[in-house]
Amino acid sequence: MLSISDRVKSLKGSPIRRLTPFATAAKKRGIHVYHLNIGQPDIPTPASFMEGVRNAKIDVLSYSPAMGIAETIDAMVGYYAELGISLTRDDVIVTIGGSEAFCFALQATCNPGDEVLIPEPFYPNYMGHSIMNGNRVVPIRTRIEDGFHLPPMNEIERLITPKTKAILFSNPSNPTGVGYTHAEIEGLVKLALKHGLYVISDEPYRELMYEGEATSIMSFPEASQHAILVDSISKRLSACGARIGCLATRNKDVHAAVNKLCQIRLSPPTFEQLGLVAFLKDKNHKRDIAGIVRKFHARRDTLFDALQTIPGVVCRKPEGAFYIFVQFPQIDDSEAFAKYLLTDFETGGETVMVAPGADFYATPGRGTNEVRVAYVLEEPKLVRAVEVLKAGLATYVEEKAGVAAR
Amino acid sequence: MLSISDRVKSLKGSPIRRLTPFATAAKKRGIHVYHLNIGQPDIPTPASFMEGVRNAKIDVLSYSPAMGIAETIDAMVGYYAELGISLTRDDVIVTIGGSEAFCFALQATCNPGDEVLIPEPFYPNYMGHSIMNGNRVVPIRTRIEDGFHLPPMNEIERLITPKTKAILFSNPSNPTGVGYTHAEIEGLVKLALKHGLYVISDEPYRELMYEGEATSIMSFPEASQHAILVDSISKRLSACGARIGCLATRNKDVHAAVNKLCQIRLSPPTFEQLGLVAFLKDKNHKRDIAGIVRKFHARRDTLFDALQTIPGVVCRKPEGAFYIFVQFPQIDDSEAFAKYLLTDFETGGETVMVAPGADFYATPGRGTNEVRVAYVLEEPKLVRAVEVLKAGLATYVEEKAGVAAR
Numbered sequence: 001m002l003s004i005s006d007r008v009k010s011l012k013g014s015p016i017r018r019l020t021p022f023a024t025a026a027k028k029r030g031i032h033v034y035h036l037n038i039g040q041p042d043i044p045t046p047a048s049f050m051e052g053v054r055n056a057k058i059d060v061l062s063y064s065p066a067m068g069i070a071e072t073i074d075a076m077v078g079y080y081a082e083l084g085i086s087l088t089r090d091d092v093i094v095t096i097g098g099s100e101a102f103c104f105a106l107q108a109t110c111n112p113g114d115e116v117l118i119p120e121p122f123y124p125n126y127m128g129h130s131i132m133n134g135n136r137v138v139p140i141r142t143r144i145e146d147g148f149h150l151p152p153m154n155e156i157e158r159l160i161t162p163k164t165k166a167i168l169f170s171n172p173s174n175p176t177g178v179g180y181t182h183a184e185i186e187g188l189v190k191l192a193l194k195h196g197l198y199v200i201s202d203e204p205y206r207e208l209m210y211e212g213e214a215t216s217i218m219s220f221p222e223a224s225q226h227a228i229l230v231d232s233i234s235k236r237l238s239a240c241g242a243r244i245g246c247l248a249t250r251n252k253d254v255h256a257a258v259n260k261l262c263q264i265r266l267s268p269p270t271f272e273q274l275g276l277v278a279f280l281k282d283k284n285h286k287r288d289i290a291g292i293v294r295k296f297h298a299r300r301d302t303l304f305d306a307l308q309t310i311p312g313v314v315c316r317k318p319e320g321a322f323y324i325f326v327q328f329p330q331i332d333d334s335e336a337f338a339k340y341l342l343t344d345f346e347t348g349g350e351t352v353m354v355a356p357g358a359d360f361y362a363t364p365g366r367g368t369n370e371v372r373v374a375y376v377l378e379e380p381k382l383v384r385a386v387e388v389l390k391a392g393l394a395t396y397v398e399e400k401a402g403v404a405a406r
Numbered sequence: 407m408l409s410i411s412d413r414v415k416s417l418k419g420s421p422i423r424r425l426t427p428f429a430t431a432a433k434k435r436g437i438h439v440y441h442l443n444i445g446q447p448d449i450p451t452p453a454s455f456m457e458g459v460r461n462a463k464i465d466v467l468s469y470s471p472a473m474g475i476a477e478t479i480d481a482m483v484g485y486y487a488e489l490g491i492s493l494t495r496d497d498v499i500v501t502i503g504g505s506e507a508f509c510f511a512l513q514a515t516c517n518p519g520d521e522v523l524i525p526e527p528f529y530p531n532y533m534g535h536s537i538m539n540g541n542r543v544v545p546i547r548t549r550i551e552d553g554f555h556l557p558p559m560n561e562i563e564r565l566i567t568p569k570t571k572a573i574l575f576s577n578p579s580n581p582t583g584v585g586y587t588h589a590e591i592e593g594l595v596k597l598a599l600k601h602g603l604y605v606i607s608d609e610p611y612r613e614l615m616y617e618g619e620a621t622s623i624m625s626f627p628e629a630s631q632h633a634i635l636v637d638s639i640s641k642r643l644s645a646c647g648a649r650i651g652c653l654a655t656r657n658k659d660v661h662a663a664v665n666k667l668c669q670i671r672l673s674p675p676t677f678e679q680l681g682l683v684a685f686l687k688d689k690n691h692k693r694d695i696a697g698i699v700r701k702f703h704a705r706r707d708t709l710f711d712a713l714q715t716i717p718g719v720v721c722r723k724p725e726g727a728f729y730i731f732v733q734f735p736q737i738d739d740s741e742a743f744a745k746y747l748l749t750d751f752e753t754g755g756e757t758v759m760v761a762p763g764a765d766f767y768a769t770p771g772r773g774t775n776e777v778r779v780a781y782v783l784e785e786p787k788l789v790r791a792v793e794v795l796k797a798g799l800a801t802y803v804e805e806k807a808g809v810a811a812r
Contacts, residue, residue: 001602002515002602002603002604002631002632002657002659003515004514004515004659004660004663005513005514005515005516005517005663006517007513007517008513008514008663008666008667009663011666011667011670013666013669014669017669040466040468040469041466041468042466043466044465044466045464045465045466045467049467050464050467053459053460053677054459054460058451058456058647059450059451060446060447060448060449060450060451060644061451061455061456061644061645061646061647061648062446062447062646062647063446063646063647064647096502096649096671096675097671097672099670099671099672100671103671107411107413107414107538108410108411108414109408109409109410109411110411111411111412111413112518112540125669125670125672128666128669128670129670132513132667132670134518134540196407196408197408198408225408226408238466238467239467240467240468240469240672240673241464241467241468241469241470241673241675241676241677242467242675242676243502243672243673243674243675251408253408253410254410257410257411257414257415260414260417260419260534261414261417261538263420263423263531263534264417264505264531264534264535264538265502265503265505265506265509266503266505266531266646266649267646267647267649268649269502269647269648269649269675269677269678270647270648271459271647271675271677271678272675272677
């Protein structure tokens with residue numbers, strides 16, 4: 001009889017999705033909502049990209065080659081070369097966003113039942129795509145007190161079983177902002193070599209590193225057969241709606257496998273591939289990216305300092321990306337708290353929306369007193385949003401104490 | 407150790423892919439290749455669509471809503487209303503091409519091990535996505551002599567097992583051009599109701615029907631819980647590179663399931679969604695589509711008549727799409743024949759590329775004396791291409807007979 005597949009049934013709905021109607025209702029009541037919950041930058045997309053789309057000389061909007069337009073692949077190879085990452089056009093495949101790239105990486109390498117190690121907390125869609133591919137996510141536990149850096153490698157090694165096929169992570173990380181050190185990535189590479197695992201490194205926030213430089217998985221030649229780079233232009237170009245990413249690997253078998261997956265979905269969108277070519281050909285593209293990075297760097301400092309004014313708050317200054325993962329020891333259900341902010345609280349006609357922490361954990365019970373805060377607003381707004389959050393936390397804790405006392 | 411997933415390993419490489427290097431080599435030798443092998447129209451994309459992309463007022467190219475921009479969904483609902491298909495904005499989901507729509511339809515409804523009935527020959531990517539979703543394709547055999555219309559319903563019913571979850575087809579069909587009659591679709595709907603199956607109807611060629619009208623699965627109210635419509639603007643707008651399609655269903659559970667799948671891949675591309683809005687808002691959009699249909703109609707007649715001049719050829723005049731499936735009883739390996747045309751034949755400095763028939767069959771040994779011919783060239787070129795094909799067939803058969811006689 002008619003039914004829904006088991007894997008889709010086991011996909012968790014997003015808590016952001018559950019909370020959104022409350023945000024909409026708050027706005028209808030005339031309340032301004034500061035959105036600290038989303039990973040969507042507010043910075044204008046560079047003009048060269050937009051002009052590349054608008055000036056594209058296209059008469060028949062035909063399928064692009066399944067692995068991407070040759071010019072786009074070459075432009076990507078050039079971009080990596082500027083960063084000192086040596087790739088050829090035979091290594092790089094254009095994907096429909098970074099999402100498709102890690103989906104393909106899992107599909108190409110993992111059978112149903114295989115296990116994937118992922119440092120926790122992690123980007124929730126890693127779980128979604130793992131479920132759809134029939135894989136079990138094995139979390140590598142990290143701690144807020146350590147700034148979410150990796151535990152000792154022997155702890156990670158203990159998680160490896162005969163079913164382990166890959167280690168997957170983002171670096172710098174969504175949702176924690178941690179930028180792994182060279183030694184950490186090297187440690188993972190050694191484990192991968194020792195145990196025959198793939199290392200899938202998701203690096204869309206590469207330039208958004210404010211302490212040192214991000215270490216790319218592609219900078220370990222000894223891991224050439226193990227390394228799969230996942231990338232996206234969404235964040236560094238503030239072009240999330242372009243749906244342009246890539247998968248790069250020097251492993252010919254993985255490349256051929258991903259090629260097959262590309263064939264069955266036909267092609268990535270054409271206009272945006274040409275937009276990227278125009279952006280990367282523009283002599284100012286490094287300056288454009290640097291401008292975006294500078295904004296986020298300043299915001300990180302401002303947001304971090306503002307958060308320190310909240311009594312009891314636990315967080316470390318993250319090295320990169322545009323998120324801070326924050327613990328409020330006073331609360332025990334951050335989704336209820338996030339909902340409260342939207343339904344039962346306002347100050348000066350304003351409130352704030354945050355992303356509940358549990359959504360980023362596979363381990364039940366973890367993250368329930370944590371939230372992810374994104375700094376995708378201008379600095380004065382960030383400062384004000386934290387004031388509102390602080391006030392909301394205070395009244396929430398007070399009201400909860402009142403309820404408990406009754 | 408490092409390996410490739412079993413499902414990807416079992417994805418057949420496309421024969422077109424295998425043949426393409428030979429076409430490239432032929433072109434390098436100065437030979438003109440008529441491409442009858444592809445499903446990529448040569449007709450310019452309507453100006454209103456292109457202007458919609460170019461004039462899109464976008465400052466920050468942000469993620470669109472996962473299920474599509476509200477305006478795009480509304481425009482699609484309006485398009486269906488013009489065709490007499492009544493859908494609401496809660497039924498329609500924008501997808502990244504029709505490919506993603508049937509991928510989602512399978513993922514939402516079928517567990518690994520479930521079976522999907524598909525009339526054979528069929529679009530090869532149905533097989534690719536079924537393999538990736540762990541499903542078994544059970545072919546419904548059709549015959550070239552019947553113009554690939556469906557066999558009697560009791561024959562189809564005998565294929566249904568407790569594992570059968572859905573019937574999937576394109577109408578009118580890629581690769582055969584058959585347009586199923588109302589009675590045929592009604593027969594499938596009755597089977598679906600009786601056995602609790604989903605009916606997934608892929609209708610990107612809807613307007614490209616030259617005898618009567620295409621019957622949409624959405625015109626059977628009794629199947630509202632069973633029907634899943636898959637659609638794409640690729641063919642009717644000659645906009646394959648836009649990667650805009652949709653999935654529509656009145657089944658709320660399926661809609662909710664597909665919504666979850668949309669969330670984990672984030673969003674369809676923004677610019678092209680706005681291009682579609684501009685196209686459908688333009689008062690000339692029906693005329694634009696009708697102009698494209700008229701061209702293909704004339705080409706079908708021209709190509710069909712030309713094919714009749716080939717000795718021994720077996721084909722029926724197809725009702726729709728832009729393909730004719732052709733049998734040459736003289737040959738026994740149409741991939742070898744297609745390769746021969748590219749490597750060992752030319753006439754007047756020209757040759758032709760066709761799609762080998764076996765690629766469209768799941769049943770081993772079927773289609774080996776058949777090819778798919780697409781009419782995506784102007785009429786004089788089609789006529790010439792068939793002359794070339796005819797000459798190539800004659801020398802191929804002659805040479806083979808010579809080899810056999812030695």
